Amino acid sequence: MSTNGARPLLRLNGIDTYYGQIHILENVNLQVCEGELVSLLGGNASGKSTTLKTILGIVQPRNGSVEFREEDVTGRTTSYRIKRGMAIVPENRRLFGPMTVLENLEMGAYLSREGRGRKEDFERVYTLFPLLHERRSQLAGTLSGGEQQMVAMGRALMSHPKLLLMDEPSMGLAPILVERSFEIIQQVHEAGVAMLIVEQNANMALSIADRGYVLSTGRLVLEGPASELLEHEDLRKAYLGR
Ligand SMILES: Nc1ncnc2c1ncn2[C@@H]1O[C@H](COP(=O)(O)OP(=O)(O)OP(=O)(O)O)[C@@H](O)[C@H]1O
Ligand SMILES: [Mg+2]
Missing domain, CATH: 3.40.50.300 (P-loop containing nucleotide triphosphate hydrolases)
Incomplete structure (x- = not known):
């Protein structure tokens, strides 16, 4: 069906x-x-x-x-x-707090077949969430709740999921x-x-x-x-x- x-x-x-x-x-x-x-x-x-x-x-x-x-x-x-x-944005985001925004995004890409995040994957995520580009060097644990949500979604999207x-x-x-x-x-x-x-x-x-x-x-x-x-x-x- x-x-x-x-x-x-x-x-x-x-x-x-x-x-x-x-x-x-x-x-x-x-x-x-x-x-x-x-x-x-x-x-x-x-x-x-x-x-x-x-x-x-x-x-x-x-x-x-x-x-x-x-x-x-x-x-x-x-x-x-x-x-x-498949990719997941888990309950309470579960970011890697002591790592930067950029490193968190890279972790998302590691999970996928391609391995390291490619330039176009970062660009796609940064286009969707311009704020993440501005904050790419900030430690994820110091972001606000809404910002952390964006990182969690961006991280999941780095692996090109078919199902989120x-x-x-x-x-x-x-x-x-x-x-x-x-x-x-x-x-x-x-x-x-x-x-x-x-x-x-x-x-x-x-x-x-x-x-x-x-x-x-x-x-x-x-x-x-x-x-x-x-x-x-x-x-x-x-x-x-x-
Ligand atoms: N690892 C576990 N061991 C034993 N019981 C568990 C475990 N994980 C969840 N449960 C129990 O299973 C039931 C369903 O839990 P689940 O986390 O799927 O609910 P939920 O709908 O996501 O709830 P919430 O909205 O509070 O997140 C609950 O009664 C919970 O206590
Ligand atoms: Mg739950």
């Missing part, structure tokens, strides 16, 4: 993920098509980050499979999946910066990168998404076009715990 005739880039088929004996994800079926922007919504502890970790192979599902670019990557390492074109996974990009940002970072996400999406964005900020995430899924205690309870989910009256009350 594909959306708008586009080919599925990522497919989760019947995923069950456990931490020890605790069953976290239950029969999760999800897909992201080429060029699509998909939001994964859910309250605290609903399994959003675990879904991203399962996609990346940081945790292994007990049942089910992960397909990426029409290949079953379930048994593959995280580094293999990154080489194949983002874990709560709006977390800890002031409203104006939330808006700015969603504008940037949209820009990256328009450049053709497919994205799966984990968010608790449902309105913001759905306002830029093509489709969305809602997780509640490890099960997908709602899915559909973003415009339909936005109009879903009980979405917040019933599933997002607010």
Whole structure:
């Protein structure tokens, strides 16, 4: 099954993920098509980050499979999946604080097939985030939250991902910066990168998404076009715990 005739880039088929004996994800079926922007919504502890970790192979599902670019990557390492074109902007950015902005961007490029960052990769990122060029010699740990978010996105883009996974990009940002970072996400999406964005900020995430899924205690309870989910009256009350 594909959306708008586009080919599925990522497919989760019947995923069950456990931490020890605790069953976290239950029969999760999800897909992201080429060029699509998909939001994964859910309250605290609903399994959003675990879904991203399962996609990346940081945790292994007990049942089910992960397909990426029409290949079953379930048994593959995280580094293999990154080489194949996944990239992540992790929860709380996780920058290399004692390294400069430029060194952080270089680290992103190291993960890709090409190795060191090429001039055009830096230029692409600096065009998207001119501020990073201005601040390229500043230590990442001394940047503001919004600036760190830009470095985290820039770092992920250095590897030319086909699929960008983002874990709560709006977390800890002031409203104006939330808006700015969603504008940037949209820009990256328009450049053709497919994205799966984990968010608790449902309105913001759905306002830029093509489709969305809602997780509640490890099960997908709602899915559909973003415009339909936005109009879903009980979405917040019933599933997002607010
Ligand atoms: N390494 C782990 N060992 C045991 N339990 C874990 C581990 N990581 C996560 N969990 C549990 O799995 C459940 C889902 O966690 P997860 O981080 O996926 O939630 P989340 O939806 O990302 O939440 P949040 O919005 O707070 O980030 C939680 O109950 C959490 O305590
Ligand atoms: Mg999380």
